[in-house]
Amino acid sequence: MAGSRLWVSLLLGASLTFWASAVWPWPQYIQIYSQCYTLYPNNFQFRYHVSSAAQPGCVVLDEAFRRYRNLLFGTGSWPRPNFAGKQQTEGKNMLVITVMTAECNEFPSLESVENYTLTINDDQCLLTAVTVWGALRGLETFSQLVWKSAEGTFFINKTKIKDFPRFPHRGLLLDTSRHYLPLSTILGTLDVMSYNKFNVFHWHMVDDPSFPYESFTFPELTRKGSYNPVTHIYTSQDVREVIEYARLRGIRVVAEFDTPGHTLSWGPGIPGLLTPCYSGSLPSGTFGPVNPSLNSTYDFMSTFFLEISSVFPDFYLHLGGDEVDFTCWKSNPNIQAFMKKKGFTDFKQLESFYIQTLLDIVSDYDKGYVVWQEVFDNKVKIRPDTIIQVWREEIPVDYMKEMEQITKAGFRALLSAPWYLNRIAYGPDWKDMYKVEPLGFHGTPEMRNLVIGGEACMWGEYVDSTNLVSRLWPRAGAIAERLWSSNQTTDMEFAYKRLSHFRCELLRRGIQAQPISVGYCEQEFEHT
Ligand SMILES: *[C@@H]1O[C@H](CO)[C@@H](O)[C@H](O)[C@H]1NC(C)=O
Ligand SMILES: *[C@@H]1O[C@H](CO)[C@@H](O)[C@H](O)[C@H]1NC(C)=O
Ligand SMILES: *[C@@H]1O[C@H](CO)[C@@H](O)[C@H](O)[C@H]1NC(C)=O
Ligand SMILES: *[C@@H]1O[C@H](CO)[C@@H](O)[C@H](O)[C@H]1NC(C)=O
Numbered sequence: 001m002a003g004s005r006l007w008v009s010l011l012l013g014a015s016l017t018f019w020a021s022a023v024w025p026w027p028q029y030i031q032i033y034s035q036c037y038t039l040y041p042n043n044f045q046f047r048y049h050v051s052s053a054a055q056p057g058c059v060v061l062d063e064a065f066r067r068y069r070n071l072l073f074g075t076g077s078w079p080r081p082n083f084a085g086k087q088q089t090e091g092k093n094m095l096v097i098t099v100m101t102a103e104c105n106e107f108p109s110l111e112s113v114e115n116y117t118l119t120i121n122d123d124q125c126l127l128t129a130v131t132v133w134g135a136l137r138g139l140e141t142f143s144q145l146v147w148k149s150a151e152g153t154f155f156i157n158k159t160k161i162k163d164f165p166r167f168p169h170r171g172l173l174l175d176t177s178r179h180y181l182p183l184s185t186i187l188g189t190l191d192v193m194s195y196n197k198f199n200v201f202h203w204h205m206v207d208d209p210s211f212p213y214e215s216f217t218f219p220e221l222t223r224k225g226s227y228n229p230v231t232h233i234y235t236s237q238d239v240r241e242v243i244e245y246a247r248l249r250g251i252r253v254v255a256e257f258d259t260p261g262h263t264l265s266w267g268p269g270i271p272g273l274l275t276p277c278y279s280g281s282l283p284s285g286t287f288g289p290v291n292p293s294l295n296s297t298y299d300f301m302s303t304f305f306l307e308i309s310s311v312f313p314d315f316y317l318h319l320g321g322d323e324v325d326f327t328c329w330k331s332n333p334n335i336q337a338f339m340k341k342k343g344f345t346d347f348k349q350l351e352s353f354y355i356q357t358l359l360d361i362v363s364d365y366d367k368g369y370v371v372w373q374e375v376f377d378n379k380v381k382i383r384p385d386t387i388i389q390v391w392r393e394e395i396p397v398d399y400m401k402e403m404e405q406i407t408k409a410g411f412r413a414l415l416s417a418p419w420y421l422n423r424i425a426y427g428p429d430w431k432d433m434y435k436v437e438p439l440g441f442h443g444t445p446e447m448r449n450l451v452i453g454g455e456a457c458m459w460g461e462y463v464d465s466t467n468l469v470s471r472l473w474p475r476a477g478a479i480a481e482r483l484w485s486s487n488q489t490t491d492m493e494f495a496y497k498r499l500s501h502f503r504c505e506l507l508r509r510g511i512q513a514q515p516i517s518v519g520y521c522e523q524e525f526e527h528t
Helices: 008-013 059-073 132-145 183-195 220-225 236-247 295-311 327-331 333-342 347-363 399-408 430-435 445-449 468-472 475-484 492-508
Strands: 029-039 045-048 094-099 116-120 125-129 154-163 169-175 200-204 252-259 274-279 282-290 316-320 368-372 387-390 412-415 451-458
Touching: 045 059, 059 132, 094 132, 116 132, 125 132, 132 154, 132 183, 169 183, 169 475, 183 200, 183 236, 183 468, 200 236, 200 451, 236 252, 252 295, 252 368, 274 327, 282 327, 295 316, 295 347, 316 347, 327 333, 327 347, 333 347, 347 368, 387 399, 399 412, 399 445, 430 475, 430 492, 451 468, 451 475, 468 475, 475 492
Parallel strands: 045 094, 094 125, 169 200, 169 451, 200 252, 252 316, 316 368, 368 387, 387 412, 412 451
Antiparallel strands: 029 154, 116 125, 116 154, 274 282
């Protein structure tokens, strides 16, 4: 058997060994052989190749080595394996890592190359990558290849992997306005994102219900707009911690401050920012979207987004722009007068005026932006490098038609419409999310190249830290694999086997991931 090739299709039939390896998301090219090597936890180390651009002191990799050593072997010491009656296998006591560039103190970006190769054979145990971010992806794969026999011995099979992501933007959105999510919950989510090779945390920070972001230029925003200005806010220290924790896992933080709609929580802190709604000829006491008719609105936005641009290092900010309700604008005589002066006949023109002004402000801060699809649908003039996020399922058109229209117009697109994890249904609903083909629209290769990826969204109306983890995992994994793996990785039976196994691996790692079907995990209680 030693050295014989086991192709993917053969794996389907093979019964999984006790805590056997089953990689999620599936690599682009992988060969696993039936020959295997023993790993000795007490001696095992990760080591930099002498020719690697990164060397000890590279915090991204030093920290990753520490994390993966713990994930693989825990912190305890291990007895010498007992081979009585077993075939003797060759031991491996190190994984050697080599990277071509050492951006150990930088941030990952949309352009970061995450390619890696992993070679485990008689001669070597080697991980090579262009960047440290690619090395992180390879370390995750390595950790999923290690398995443990019933006797407690660790093994890794002879393996050859050449891997890279299909899409460069693989995101997960968390909503911290409908419900406040404690810092530890966000950090925990970043960990599991890295197990899934997600690389963008889309932080939908604020919305109508609450404003938890503590602004140093406008502290009244949280004082008056958060659920609790002491306990339910993200201080600048918290935000820095999230950004660094994410960076160490190769995850970008794209912050969203959605305007002009979804802004009720901004109102109390910034009097005059929101549009007063009228009932007949008098203000009704309620407020609508940001008031686009006042210069003071743009003065505020300039100052606010100057702060945001410096706090969040990623090149991209998410500026929202979705679901603007025109009822309040319609009711307000000052807005009507402003529109008349500007010659606007349609409220979409007013919305466009606001968003265009905002986009110009943010462009001046050398930031790129992501917006929700309405900004494109309403024909706002946007910079050619704008990224449009598609979220609406059927209205005004099917989401695949929308992808077609956006890319036809030359804009980059992100897909989210079929990936709303907050929607739950009885049964294995991950399957529909898994089956989505992001490039399943009519278009040229150039248009397809404009699809940079997608995002799983977890809106927070019915989700807080009590149910977030089980609702996210392993369902979000379906989307992670669709965005990472090849378009040929579509076999449902193969996906089901590996996702079940991955869910068990998440449990082993202490993540309360929900089951995807009937069954049990062999090693569930083993490490407690
Ligand atoms: C790894 O090697 C073991 C021992 O030869 C074999 O039983 C198992 O099927 C191999 N695993 C994979 C995924 O090929
Ligand atoms: C990464 O892999 C992709 C797919 O094989 C390839 O097109 C690209 O050139 C690779 N990038 C680098 C820098 O090796
Ligand atoms: C608002 O700014 C515009 C352009 O700078 C200017 O023309 C206009 O007079 C200002 N309006 C008020 C009320 O200050
Ligand atoms: C997968 O992508 C390749 C190009 O990368 C394309 O030629 C092929 O048609 C696609 N296959 C499917 C099933 O979509």
